[in-house]
Amino acid sequence: MPFPDCVPELTDGVVRLRAHRREDAERIVEQCQDVDTLRWTTVPRPYGPAEAEWFLKHIEDGWNAGEGYEYWAITDAADPQQRFLGTIDLRAGKSGMAEVGFGLHPDGRGRGSMAAALRLVAARFFNDLGGQRLYWWASRGNFASWRVAWACGFTFHATLPARLQPPDPSAQADHGAVASVGRDDDLTRPAAPWHEPVTLEADGIRLRAWRPDDVEAIELDDTPEHFEPPGARQTPENYAEWLLRRQERMSQGTSTWWCITDAATDRALGLVTLIEGGQEPGTAELGYALFPSARGRGATTIASRLVVDYAFAETGGRGLRKLSALTVGDNDKSAAVLTRLGFTEWGREPAFCEREDGTLDDARHWVLLRP
CATH class of the missing domain: 3.40.630.30 (Gcn5-related N-acetyltransferase (GNAT))
Structure with a gap:
């Protein structure tokens, strides 16, 4: 016809x-x-x-x-x-x-x-x-x-x-x-999760999704580059690509990224993340970073504790059973945050990454089980 x-x-x-x-x-x-x-x-x-x-x-x-x-x-x-x-x-x-x-x-x-x-x-x-x-x-x-x-x-x-x-x-x-x-796949539901960062707040700190205008708050970081994974550091120049990559990862169910903000001003202070890609089911890796001017007020610990509680919560959270974390050997401040959160250091990996001066640093591995 x-x-x-x-x-x-x-x-x-x-x-x-x-x-x-x-x-x-x-x-x-x-x-x-x-x-x-x-x-x-x-x-x-x-x-x-x-x-x-x-x-x-x-x-x-x-x-x-x-x-x-x-x-x-x-x-x-x-x-x-x-x-x-x-x-x-x-x-x-x-x-x-x-x-x-x-x-x-x-x-x-x-x-x-x-x-x-x-x-x-x-x-x-x-x-x-x-x-x-x-x-x-x-x-x-x-x-x-x-x-x-x-x-x-x-x-x-x-x-x-x-x-x-x-x-x-x-x-x-x-x-x-x-x-x-x-043809044999289920058309009625997603094949993988899409992780949207829910808003979390406590003690003057609010966690929310990153926005394009947060580029205005980004500061040049003075910490050693080997403290962070390659490509993780934000700059005003790379922010658009940095944000797009994290949005892609969340839409594919491999991680969740929060912007740490001052609850009173909504200004970005840093980030906290749960990374589930490459992990065993029911587990995730915790990561965090803070802009230099935001340090010294406990923001990292407050933000990370909010995410830890959310990750373990059966109702209204992710319902995970275990969190892991990694710090380099000479990042004592990051190790102190994990200790305050209740993480246990279970192992040390020698010659994990190269410092700026060419010497090698270890990796410290941490774990926290759901209470």
Whole structure:
């Protein structure tokens, strides 16, 4: 059957996927002029009625040709007018593989519509078309798109440099994040956690998520560089990349990063983290660092104790059974913090890292079990 009769309508009672219509053009233009759409997609610039008409003709031609490129308009299942809320497409390839793409009009965001639409399209691919694995691609840092795929059970694989071509051929290509889901995977829940830093507060110290404007509080650190893991130190110059990497790690369930702040002023004082990537289930590594001007008031101990209590809490916390920590041999102040928290030093690793003068320092290993 020719378009639109060849388009299978898909619905779960919450969203309805239907064939695109000519009257969708106006809202397609609105979506493609939205700042987030322009930031994260490759829609033509500028985008007007002519571009929308071309897009609608492209969709119709694709369905009529039956070449594996399928597009649906996303609507609210309860809307009698089936007003356009966005587009989702399935690009089937060879050997049972396909890619999915999607975008929402601003009116359709924040209601779970895209995750529902993705589950419907994935079910069609796996159940009706015999698909084996469905891939998701997005520009690095597009966490809104990743949250949709994450909610539908996709497993994150990698970020590939210069993978996605921008609309302007002369511009630098975007790094591409890739994830996938298989036909036997659970589409109803995430395959890994997404660790959001909950707000914690005590004794004039508040822990919250890091924000872009916290760059204004970053100070040049005077502590020896071997006190911290390579690449861990913040500077005003590297802060944007530093923050993006930590946001990526949290979205992949490997760590949680808090900003230590003064509760009265909300100014950033340092950081505290739980690292679960590479650890045994139920365990995490504690880490912390403080800006020079914030030292001497017990902020590290207060912040770390808040995170330790949160990590062990069965209700409202992480429910972990064990925390570990590592300090270098000559970092006595960090060792004193761990001692105050109740950690026990269980071993010393010789020649762990190199000091700035070329000599080698040991590593001290610490552990704390849940009470």
